[in-house]
Amino acid sequence: MNNLFREKPLAFPGNSPQTTMNYYRLKCLKQSSQEQNEILIARLAEVGFESFEETDTHILAYIPEKDFRENLTDDIAYCRKTSPEITFIPEQNWNAAWESNYPPVWIADRCYIYAPFHQKHPEAEFNILVHPKMAFGTAHHETTAQMIELMLEEDFTGKTVLDMGCGTGVLSILASLKGAKQVDAVDNDTWSYNNTEENSKANQIENITPVLGDASFLEDKTATYDIILANINKNILLRDMPAYVQALKSGGKIFFSGFYDSDLSDIKTKAGHLRLQYKSHRTKNKWVAAVFIKN
Template identity: 25%
Template sequence: MTYIKLIFDIDEEYQEMIIAELMDLDFYGFEQEDERLIAYVEQPRYNDAHREYIEQIIAAFPGASFYEAESIPEQNWNETWEKSIRPQVIGEFLVRPTWSEAMPEEGQMLLEIDPKMAFGTGYHATTRLVLNELSNIPLKNREILDAGTGTAILAIAAAKLGAARVLGFDIDPWSRDNAVENIYLNDVAGLVEFRFGGMEVVDDHEKFDVILANINRNAILELLPSFLGHARPAAVLILSGLLHTDELKLRDTLEDLPVKINGVTREEEWICFRITKI
């Protein structure tokens, strides 16, 4: 497979917004180097319409620009990016990549993640937002659904916080191996199950006390009715992968559903909703 390499010159504070947009266009390898963002996409998945769309996005950021490098054969795009990840404390957790030797302090739980992608490592603001929310709600002996589990970091965190059972699913092929790898790495294989696919892999009879969805606005809006159908009475839903510009749209949608908004937390340009089924 041949890949297209795009190089963006853009302020570091805006790079996560661009990554979110590019992931919707099937880009999935990223490197961040100060004021430069490098992104990779399979050549068949990139066309003139995508180029024009990216040009429109970039135009919103003063001084930002991008250009296409030559087509290149497949390789480990994320190797440089991965090595930039550092251990960090999020809520009750010390989140570290597998190559780090950092150890949790007293009262901290270890989350060890072998990252394959830009999201799902604790490095991204939305993952931090959801991890912090998990530390603030009771999970002991509860059943959890993690939609778009990715690296399974949130599912693993829920298990370590006392959940009786966690089901995570994802449609991305890279997640199929990486999620299972991380589940075993964190010794929660008896508590966390991974299924490859979308909402259809959740059986009709399965109900949950907490539903996590760190995905994107469009996917959340599409899946909300299904989430509620699988939610027990008074279930908590934690929704992220959302930009601050998505807030009004989501609030309008939630007004017509049997839910109560408990709060919205924020980090940088990202937000996280916590709602309860009523």
């Protein structure tokens, strides 16, 4: 699943060692809702923009000079209407800029998510090495962080786990470190698929199976998983929830995130229709992570 909302800070263009390249930056005002911003980012990605950054007021999108052309965004209605600012960004070491803006993450005094240019935390119960690249899920965003907090309270020993919209694979890796028997990590984004595979190897994890796909992967899976992790967005969660429930064992748990507190009632209603019982949730900056149990 493409996780269309993005972590802060985001990856800068070309974040491989000593990467230098000319880029163009598109700067446009944010829209009135997060969902609209997610759709805009998705449309920009479709026409070739490869890195995104969000400020309080703007979305910044970067595209390599070789892929840029005039009128590139003419078929995106919002861009036609607002005439975003286009700036040429000359060659520089993007990797150095990216590293300087990417801090490690320390969650619940137990889990430490760090990049290759950081050191492990000596007091962390779980140290997770992440090569963030273009994939969502570095734990800077409230949704990922809250999912990790909930997971730290859960027993994964011997469990089969599904991670939908896996991004970097950080949730899959934590599930494995907490004793999961097998983890299927699914994402329809090639960056995420490759990044999950890379990060699993970096953490010496062998029981994570990356899958390039979407909820159709679950069509032939009935009562397969003990725990499902789905950190995506409201619309995809509502659309694919029946497939998740079919693949979840009786008594199994689903961890949902990627939506606002104002959306929780819709998630609860849909879940109730599918025999999912609400257990608990937590909120941070209006973002929600919630747990449901299959009756």
